[in-house]
Amino acid sequence: MSRHLKETIIRGIFALFAFASVLILALIVMFLFREGLPIFKEVSVADFLFGQEWYPTYDPPAYGIWPLIFGSVIVTVFSCLIAVPLGVLSAVYVSEIAPASIKDITKSIIELLAGIPSVVLGFFGMVVVAPFLQDTFDLPTGLNIVNASVILAIMAIPTISSISEDALYAVPSEFKEASYALGATKYETITNVIMPAALSGISTAVILGMARAIGETMVVLMVAGGAAAVPESIFDSVRPMPASIAAEMGEAPFGSGHYHALFAIGIVLFFLTLFFNLIADYISQKFKEVGSATL
């Protein structure tokens, strides 16, 4: 076999592997749309997205998923409020401030956090956080937005932290050296030079963390309480979209309106994560720091 032919074959094999995931994604999306779109014969897109009532098994059924969308968005936003400062600041500490020995330990512990199965975190939220919240704030239920947000934040921190850290590392050392040479302190260097230079990477980290939180299923199924109503306070229960799909898909009769509606929720989730990824991509392209300061 000539070297040239070998080269061609190997190139083909690599291409095949690369396209396999593209093909799989395409098939999944096709399936999602094929199973989800038929619901719009029974209910209009606007009524589906903004309908206030989710009663898929009643006669006549009501397929409004607004409370579910609202539930997803609110737990994601709150979890970001907790996870972004923790994730970004821990990344700053690990990459810029910590001495080598502490750096190694902190970094591996944060990565270990990513390895905890979500069902374990969910269980923790159910039996530890929920009674704690209920007793502390004297609430009717501990399975609520705050609980879900805290647990989701714990899940999003490793994502945000490790991607932010990569972004901080990627800031050329010439930037820092130039800043120190001008007499800036470490704090001034971090806030005025390193953070702005790494901003696009950090924003990407935050958005990927959000995408992780909005798609997470087990945690919200276990600790968000599962009330399909638009919440009135942050201590109310909500039912985010993935929880609804997970809880109801098992017994929704194949081919029924309920079945198609659950797939249509999947489509909505798909578009939301796609949207997050596009924003992340846009930011990392647009605000990329280019150039370097070497002589």
Added chain:
Amino acid sequence: MVRKLLAVCLIWLVFGANLVLAAENVVIKGSTTVLPIAQAALEVYMKAHPGVNISLSAGGSGDGIKALIDKSTDIANSSREIKDKEITLARAHGVEPVAHTVAIDAIVPIVHPKSKVNGLTIDQLSQIYQGKITNWKEVGGDNLTIVVVSRDSSSGTFESWGHLVLNNARVTPKAQLQASSGAVVQAVSKNRYAIGYIGLGYLNTSVKGLTVNGITASAKTALSKEYPVSRPLYMYTNGQPTGEVANFIKFVLSPAGQKLVATEGFVPVAGEAKENPLNKGKKR
């Protein structure tokens, strides 16, 4: 939807029949509430009788009885008694429906063990689940908000509860959803604001079962139909069953079959298997 379901069943039938041409075929259709019983029973039964092929689908009691009338099923599972209209229609098609009571579905409202409330009426339960009664003091308890815990809308327990207590009115959207009876027990046992409902088989000492209209839920009161939130579950056949259909129903009613009924959280109707998880509930 029904037509699609039937089509799927039909394909499955043709396909299944081709696979096991020589074997005996039994087709079961009907209620989603009876589904777990039929499912558990047929798994054990098919393992013990390798030649027999049982296919099972669930589209609701009405669908099952319809299928029995047009002879597209051997057994129709039903969570309600057959209606007079359906009997007339069946006889017109030369079908004589015979009922076999295989289990009793009894559902118990549960609260935290420390709750002052010991019993509620059907009407109070209905109002609570519709979100019209929102504080425990309205029904004789402490001044606490009621947290309504419900099952996911596709579960058979949810359906029975909706039928027997709410008379098919909508459950309040603020109701919390739990994906299993075990999770309902867990949630209620940890929350003195909460009320939930479970199949009698799941009742244990970590929660307090309420009386309904003054009657304690037990296998006995469910069997005698005194306990209001209970209903018999049926398997209907065309005439007295013969062959494998008869053997299968005999198996469901045997102690081994009734043990499966109890494991699935229902009240057994016959024989020794009555004990099982039910004793736990009486000790409370």
